[in-house]
Amino acid sequence: MQWSSRRMKTQASKGFGMYEVAARLQSQGADIIHLEIGRPSVDTPAHIKEATKQALDDGIVHYGELNGLGELRAALAERYTRHYGAACDADEVLITNGVTQATFAVFMAALDEGDEVIVLEPFYPQHNSKIEFAGGKVVPVPMSAVNGRYAPDPERIASAITPRTKMIVLINPANPCGTVMTREELLSVAKIAEQHDLTVLSDEVYEFNTFDGRKHINFASLPGMRERTITVSAFTKAYAMDGWRIGYAVGPRHLIADLQRVTMNCTTHTNIFVQYGALEAVRGSQDCLQEFLAKDQARRDIVVSRLNTIPGITCPAPEGTIYAFPDISALGHSGDVLAHYLLENAHVAVESGNFYGSNGGQHLRICFGSEPIERVEEAMERIEQALKGGLTL
Numbered sequence: 001m002q003w004s005s006r007r008m009k010t011q012a013s014k015g016f017g018m019y020e021v022a023a024r025l026q027s028q029g030a031d032i033i034h035l036e037i038g039r040p041s042v043d044t045p046a047h048i049k050e051a052t053k054q055a056l057d058d059g060i061v062h063y064g065e066l067n068g069l070g071e072l073r074a075a076l077a078e079r080y081t082r083h084y085g086a087a088c089d090a091d092e093v094l095i096t097n098g099v100t101q102a103t104f105a106v107f108m109a110a111l112d113e114g115d116e117v118i119v120l121e122p123f124y125p126q127h128n129s130k131i132e133f134a135g136g137k138v139v140p141v142p143m144s145a146v147n148g149r150y151a152p153d154p155e156r157i158a159s160a161i162t163p164r165t166k167m168i169v170l171i172n173p174a175n176p177c178g179t180v181m182t183r184e185e186l187l188s189v190a191k192i193a194e195q196h197d198l199t200v201l202s203d204e205v206y207e208f209n210t211f212d213g214r215k216h217i218n219f220a221s222l223p224g225m226r227e228r229t230i231t232v233s234a235f236t237k238a239y240a241m242d243g244w245r246i247g248y249a250v251g252p253r254h255l256i257a258d259l260q261r262v263t264m265n266c267t268t269h270t271n272i273f274v275q276y277g278a279l280e281a282v283r284g285s286q287d288c289l290q291e292f293l294a295k296d297q298a299r300r301d302i303v304v305s306r307l308n309t310i311p312g313i314t315c316p317a318p319e320g321t322i323y324a325f326p327d328i329s330a331l332g333h334s335g336d337v338l339a340h341y342l343l344e345n346a347h348v349a350v351e352s353g354n355f356y357g358s359n360g361g362q363h364l365r366i367c368f369g370s371e372p373i374e375r376v377e378e379a380m381e382r383i384e385q386a387l388k389g390g391l392t393l
Contacts, residue, residue: 006133017125018339022349033379035367036339036349038175038322040240042295044277045288048239051280055273064272066264067256068095068248072275075282076248084218086226094256095270095278096263098247099205102232104130105262106201106249111136115166120152121357122325124175124203131169139165142359143177148316148327150177154188161192167199168192170219173206176356176365177325178318180214183222190222200229205247208238208289210320211297220250227252230259237322237369238289239281246270246278296322299368299376306380307366310387322369325353329362333391339364341391346382 018036026032067073073090080088096102103126111117113135119127121140128138141160143150157168168189172181193200202219210216220229234247249259263269300317303324307315315326328338335352342348353363368376 006135017351017355018343018349021340022343025343025347030347032343033348033375033382034370035376035379036351036365037370038237038367039242039370040237040292040322041369041371042240042292044240044244045281045285047284048241048277048281051284052273052277055276060273060276062272064269064275066269067091067260068093068270069272069275069279072279072282073248075279076250079282080218080250084221086218086221088250091253092250092256094249094259094263095275096232096247096249097267097270098236098245099203099232099234100126100245100247101263101267102234102247102249102259103127103201103203104133104266105259106230106232107131107134107136108262109255109258110134110167110199114164116162116164117167117169118157118160118165119169120157120171120174122150122174122177122353122360122363123169123357124171125355127169127171127201127203136166137164140357142357143179145359148314148325149319150174150179150325152181152185152189154192157189157192161196161198165196165198167201169201169203171203171206172219173204173210173216173320175206175321176323176351176353176360176363178316178321178323180210180216180319183217186217186219186222190219190225193228194224198228200225202229202231204231204233206237206321207233209293209296209322211293211300211317212319214319216320230255235278235281238292240288240292241277241281244274244277246274295373296369299373300324302373302376303366303368303380306384310384312387322367324366324368325360325363326366327363331387331391334361335364336361338391342383342386345392346379346386348379348382348386 073093077088107130111134116137121142144153207216230251235241304317312331339352351365353360
């Protein structure tokens with residue numbers, strides 16, 4: 001039987017990298033500390049779980065609205081309007097199975113064969129996989145790096161635009177490099193999008209994960225950007241709901257309708273009773289946001305301070321997300337080599353920066369949010385011990 005060539009345009013492993021390698025070693029009995037995958041270490045807050053249980057007890061187990069629970073869409077629209085000052089209504093929100101389905105729907109709805117999509121590098125590789133799957137062409141544009149901080153480079157972005165360019169993808173706060181983009185940086189991208197009539201996909205799943213008093217700026221709230229931007233986010237990071245697989249897209253009504261053409265043909269709609277948990281996350285107590293953020297910042301500070309004591313490693317403090325992106329170039333080995341070395345010799349799983357593009361090859365991505373603080377401290381101790389005296393290859 002001849003299967004489609006489409007399946008060969010992407011690889012499932014692009015989304016998980018070292019996780020599968022570490023899982024195999026763990027299955028053999030190794031005590032692996034997982035700092036490679038972006039999952040929260042804390043439990044989902046009790047009030048969210050209770051609301052979901054209540055929905056089940058109330059018999060909410062049948063088909064729901066194709067674009068998502070009306071109450072949830074209205075609650076998200078109200079929060080979006082209140083937080084970002086950009087008026088939004090429920091019909092401009094689509095509930096999805098995480099950011100993964102939301103971005104898949106965007107690329108499938110927007111791209112024709114050969115359309116080009118600019119992604120800022122270091123990038124999140126799952127976005128690239130979906131662009132390719134939809135028939136698009138990924139155009140990586142390196143961000144500028146000053147003192148270890150990555151930021152959009154408008155000159156590089158403008159020079160990468162061709163007649164086939166249709167879209168720019170932003171991740172803000174940025175995975176893997178931890179940048180929280182400033183208003184000026186975002187405005188420079190907005191100007192290019194307007195000049196060249198481009199759509200912008202803004203992945204803002206880390207919108208509540210910002211440190212040291214920094215404020216996240218919603219791209220669609222910038223002048224002239226509302227009509228050309230699809231914002232995607234989820235409950236994954238802020239509310240520790242990664243396994244719940246629930247996210248959403250926000251955008252102009254006609255674009256949301258186009259996304260729904262995709263989602264209704266792959267999942268019909270998102271799990272209905274889980275949406276009641278998400279509704280409680282939006283409308284209920286928000287104390288968990290600051291509690292989880294404080295824990296992440298404490299772990300961030302441990303990782304950054306310990307890494308900067310190791311000869312050959314420099315690590316700027318990430319401004320947001322749950323990732324550190326240390327520069328390991330002075331060690332004389334690539335991120336691929338060091339990531340495998342640490343897994344084998346320290347049983348600490350981290351991701352090679354090369355996974356996120358060519359300009360990440362001399363970096364590691366370390367997720368400080370994925371383990372309790374004691375395990376993060378132990379991981380730093382293991383890494384330090386494994387690197388004493390240099391790598392023994």
